[in-house]
Amino acid sequence: FVFSTIYNQIVVGPTAVEQESKTDTTIDPVVADELDAYARRILPALKTHEYKCVGEYVGIRPGTNQRDYQFHVHAQPPWLSVAGIRSTGLTASLGIGQHAMHLLLPLLASVKRQGQSPSTT
Known part of the structure; x- marks a missing residue:
C-alpha cells in the first residue's frame, strides 16, 4: 500500500517477509529499498x-x-488453543470465533455433565 497520513506523510507497506528468527526486528535494507522504489513507481512526483x-x-x-x-482442543483441562492467526485474522475473526465456539461447546457440555466447573484461568 501507498497512502498519505493526516500529517502529509507517505506510508509504504506493509511487507510479509518470512524469517527464522522470532526476535530479530532489524530493518532489511534490501526490503527498504524495494519499498522506496515501489513508492516512487506509484507516486511519480517522488522521483x-x-x-x-x-x-x-x-x-x-x-x-x-x-x-x-491452528485449532487444538485439549480435554483435560478443558482448553482450546487457537494459533497461527496472521494478517487475515481481522477479516476472519467472526468465523474464527464461531469455529472456536463449535469446538468448545461439546467440551464444555462434557465438563458440565461431570459436575465440574470450567476453569477460567
Missing part, C-alpha cells in the same frame, strides 16, 4: 522531490510453520 524517511517499523507476526490457522 523529482527530495524527501526524508521519518520512520521504519518491523513487527514479528505470530505465525506457525503451517499456513493454516
